[in-house]
Amino acid sequence: MDNAWTHTTVLLGEAVDALLGSADTTGPSPAPAVYVDATFGRGGHSRLILSRLAADARLIAFDKDPDALAEAASITDPRFSIRHQGFRHLDELPEASVAGVLLDLGISSPQVDNPARGFSFRFEGPLDMRMDTTRGTSVAQWLAHAEVDQITEVIRDYGEERFAGPIAKAIVARRQARGPLVSTTELAQLVADTVKTREPGQNPATRTFQAFRIFINAELEELQQALDGALKVLQPGGRLVVISFHSLEDRIVKQFITQHAKEVYDRRAPFAAPQVMHLKALGRTRPGAAEVAANPRARSAIMRVAERTAEPIRGHA
Structure with missing residues (x-):
């Protein structure tokens, strides 16, 4: 892999703080915690997560990009594994088995800056753009x-x-x-x-x-599948953290959290108990002025965080 193109992870500390929440990651737990970095990229989030996980915890990463897989090979931590898959495959993990899911959407700087990938209008390269x-x-x-x-x-x-x-x-x-x-x-x-x-x-x-x-890359369709998958695999109290970089992505994430963060009443049965909410919205964060000044590509980022409720999914696909 060519290391000429570097990547600065956006909202690095904020995202990992939000993902781990108030969980005690310093010692063993009754059931070893499993976290998911669904967009490994160049491993910025994954490395910080690993530095804060307990010895018996696990981190599972996903990425479609062969260059990301090559970068992941440099991580020798036995708690870490990566799948050569897009994050639409999240739902293949066991139901209610994951303590946190992180999605850092869009493309990484190495993908943009490498002319051979064809993502940028600034460089001469093949018109490819496949992740x-x-x-x-x-x-x-x-x-x-x-x-x-x-x-x-x-x-x-x-x-x-x-x-x-x-x-x-x-x-x-x-x-x-x-x-x-x-x-x-x-x-x-x-x-x-x-x-x-x-x-x-x-x-x-x-x-x-x-x-x-x-x-x-069917990015918006895959995002919707990933959000549905995250809701399925998150255990009660588990965190969903999503960083988006343009309005189309953020709209999907915002609507998904809003949809699942409220009780739904069936108008056909007005006296029936409402369908329970599945998520609790924990707010949104944008990069500070210092981060944007140091990394202009961070300026459009929005991070949204939600927490899985203790209620069962009840028929959610």
Whole structure:
């Protein structure tokens, strides 16, 4: 693995503090605690969690990125294990077996800064954007066949781009005239030529690149699956900690916690007992000014925390 690209973990201490909560992690417990770092990345959160866990505790990590797996191989702590899977596989863990789940969403700095991964419009590289380079379809492969309406929908829904239609038409017109797009700089230039106005300080291709990355990796769908899985595997008192970096992710997380943090009454049976709430919302945190100054990529981060209630799930899938 190339170590030229480094990563600064966002909300490192705050996230681990929230994950461990008031649990006594210094000594053995009746049942050894199991924690999950569902987005290992470059291991910043995992290493701090391990430094604070009891000797009989365990940390299970998930990641799709082969580079993350290579980084995880440097951790020799016997309490640690990692799965080459996305976090949608959380629900494969035993029900009510986990003391805390951490999700640090989005892409890491090494993924963005490595031109070979194709995530950034700042570098010349293949138009790939897959989190897991061992499987799936790249953005270039999808754009080689996608119709205008499909491309428009993706850019509009996942990039919240008001020029989605013109960009999609330009992509298909380019494909018909000179062949499909194959590099990041080709896509960035096409978008820049198509989008004539943009927010100050933002590259015209920002929203389009975000949209294609989210779509090709099914990020929002996987996030919803992961949240459902976390609710299933968390034990009473277990913590759910989610760090998101754009409004589409945060909206899903906020709505999920809100939905499960209230009692639900069945209007068809007004005198029946309400469905119990499954989560207790514990608030949200944003990076402080000092962290943002030191790491500008932290500026959009929002961390939301919830705690699993003692009530059973009662039919939750």
